Amino acid sequence: MIYPKRLQKGDTVGVIAPASPVETRKLENGRKFLKELGLQVKLGKHVDKVYGYLAGDDADRLEDFHAMLADPDVKAIIFARGGYGTARIAQDLDYQLIRENPKIIWGYSDITYLHTAIRQETGLVTFHGPMVASDMAKDDFDDLSRFLFQQLFGPTTLIYSERISPLxxxxxxxxxxxxTGGNLSLLVSTLGTPFEINTKGKILLLEDIGEEPYRVDGMLNQLKLAGKLEEAAGVVVGDFAKAEATLDSSLALEEVFEHYLQSFSGPVLSGFRIGHCLPHFSVPLGAVAHLSSKEKTLVVNPGIQ
Incomplete structure (x- = not known):
């Protein structure tokens, strides 16, 4: 794996929108938090564009990404928000440019597609964490979520235990x-593409939002039939927000996970506050992790050098 370099106070971070459009007010609110960390913020040229449900057309969003990668003054790229659209630019992303400029790349949700493609094409460790114009802009952006950005300033071993939430x-x-992993629906969307998620021997993180139990069932079934569950070494079930069933008769979400994962050959734990939630426990994808049902812990090695 390639580990990006740590940040220093005063460094410049680039903020771009590779998926859905950004609200200006929220973007400005989120920038304030980054400045509180002692960072300078450079916005992408096209960050405020709107092209239907996208933040500019594919060429605009690619241009911003490539510009931030090539800019020697930009030490990290933190995405403004997710939504939809990153899969559209994955094939045209300059992975050699990423290998030559291995920077901190941070985001989640639709960014899962980019995390997966970048890690598997380049070996770069990237970060699953809160974004500028969504999470950071909220009045209730909590202390733990804020504190976890400190892992970007120095190598930090992360320990998730029941001190944070019941597991x-x-x-x-x-x-x-x-x-590895991230947003379940995005992981499923990689199947059959050049960026198909590789789970062999890995700790697989799953989270999502707005998916009813029958939809989660279908996606887990697809991962199972593709061999992705069987190949994993362990499974971390993160937050599944707004997953209430609207059907008159439905399995509970917990029953769905138990159906697919209770006979798993390795550890599977649920209840992690990782995903579309606050607190949002940010983690480096590609870093080595240890998952234990006995200790009820997830320990993740540092994601930077």
């Missing part, structure tokens, strides 16, 4: 491997 064991065991 439920779905399958017993201990496993170690690279942390």
């Amino acid at each position: 439920h064991t779905i399958a017993e065991g201990e496993a170690e491997g690279e942390l």
Whole structure:
């Protein structure tokens, strides 16, 4: 794996919108938090564009990404928001440029597609964490979510235990491997593409928002039939926000996970506050993680050098 360099106070971070359009007010509110961290903020040339449900056309969004990668003054790229659209630019992304300029890349949700493509094409560790014009802009952006940005300023081993939230064991065991995954629907959308998620021997993180139990069932079934669940060493079930069933008769979300994962050969734990939630426990994808049902912990090695 390639580990990006740590940030220093006074460094410049680039903010771009590779998916859906950004609200100016929210973007400005989020910038304030980055400045509180002692960082300078450079906005992408096209960050305020709107092209239907996209933040500019594909060429605009690619141009911003490539410009931030090539700019020697920009030490990290933190995405403004997710939504939809990153899969549209994955094939045209300059992965050699990323390899030559391995910077901190931070975001989640629709950014899962970019995390997966970049990691598998370049080996760069990237970060699953809150974004500028969505999470950072909220009045209730909490202390833990804020504190976890400190992992970008120095190598930090992250420990998630029941001190943060109650954890439920779905399958017993201990496993170690690279942390991979993210948004479930985006992971499923990689199947059959050049960027198909590789889960072999890895700790698989799953989270999502707005998906009813029957939809989660269908996506887990697709991962199962594709061999992606069986190949993983362990599974971390993150937050599934706004997942209430609207059907008159439905399985509970917990029943869905148990159906697919209770006979898993390694550890499976749920209840992690990772995803579309606050607090949002940010983690480096590609870093080595250790998952234990006995200790009820997820320990993730530093994601920077």
